[in-house]
Amino acid sequence: MELRHLRAYVAVAEERHFGRAAERLHIAQPPLSQMIRALEGELGVTLLERTTRRVELTTAGTAYLERARSILHTVDDAADEARLVASGSIGRLTLGCVGSVTYSLLPRVARALSELSPGLEISFRGEMLVPDQVAALHAGEIDLALLRTPLSDPDLVVRVLRRDALVAAVPTGHRLAGRRRLEVRDLRDTDLIMHAGRGGSVMFGRVAALCQDAGFTPRVRHEVVETSTLVTLVAAGLGIAVVPEPVTALALAGVRYLPLRGAGRVELAVARARSRTEPHVLQAAAAIVSLAQGPDVMQDLRVPERHLQQPISGRPRRPTVSSRA
Known part of the structure; x- marks a missing residue:
């Protein structure tokens, strides 16, 4: 028959x-x-x-x-x-995000993916440190990660999206809060609040290196996992934090964000396990790349692999994202 x-x-x-x-x-x-x-x-x-x-x-x-x-x-x-x-129109997608993305870019990513593939079941895990994201990618617990580099893992495909400036989150009552800008050396002899370093946090390593380059060892008063908790402790007057500029979306009373001269920038990237080549995963990654490059580039997302092949190298093109993310 x-x-x-x-x-x-x-x-x-x-x-x-x-x-x-x-x-x-x-x-x-x-x-x-x-x-x-x-x-x-x-x-x-x-x-x-x-x-x-x-x-x-x-x-x-x-x-x-x-x-x-x-x-x-x-x-x-x-x-x-x-x-x-x-x-790639249907499937299940779990996206892991570092804290600064959770409060800024994530809403736009969620909206863009929902419009691109209404049949896609999307879930998010926010406030993840980079080591936790890498482990979750390898374990299949998340499909894509929005994370901070540097990242050296041959089993991951990584595409740098943009480079965010570092700023200082300062309690409004702090002696440095009245400045128009700070330099890294101004953080000497101040209490710092940092992302947890024992788990290999990228931000902890970056801030510690900046302090060492400025000739002093950071005086860390608190280490936290969640960016929201970090800013809350700054608002409580417990110390200063060095954070990516998108964190300024967390406009809490008691916190003033100041430019931090000489701190440079940190990269934001999208990553997936090299073995994950399902159409909906590749298409979602391509959509995120296009979104980071500007709101008018959300086109031709059916050939996403070309967006994901580029390694972390050289200076990435500065994005044209108009809002903080």
Whole structure:
């Protein structure tokens, strides 16, 4: 039995006429009659009662029609689903984000992905440190990560999105809060609040290196995981924090953000495990790359792999994102 036999039978049963059914299927009537006879012969039952003017269904034919329709609908639905999966339109995607992305770029990413693929089930894990993101990528717990570099892992495909300036989050009551800008050396002999360093936080390492280059060892009063907690502790007057500029989206009372001269920039990148090549993962990564390059570049996202092949090297193109992220 073949699907074409089922389709032939459903057409004849619904039209109650071999000629009309043959026209509907775009085939000649003799082959259609042969398929129906072959189907009845394989089943060992009579499905249709034929007269010179009309075709009637037997009791067995009526029951078989409902089952045949159900089978064909299931087959068609499976084909449609396969096409949607192949196009990246459906699937499940989990995105892990560092803290500065959680409060700035993430809402735009969520909206863009939802508009691009309404059938995609998207979940997010915010406030993740880079080591935790890398581990989650390898374990398959997240599909994509928005993280800070440097990152050296041959099993990950990484694309730098942009470079964010570093700023100082200063309690409004601090002696340095009245400055227009700070230099790294101004942080000597001040209490610092930093992202947890024991887990290998990229920001902890970057800030510690800046202090060492300025000739002093940072005086770390608190280490925290969540960026929101870090800024909250600054607002409480417990110390100064060095953070990526997008963190200024967390405008808490008691915190003033000041430019930090000589601190340079930190890269934001999207990463996936090299083995993850499902269409919806590649397409989502391409959408994120386009979004970071500007709001008018969300086009031609069906060939995403080209966006993900570039290694971390050289100076990335400065993005044209108008809002902080």
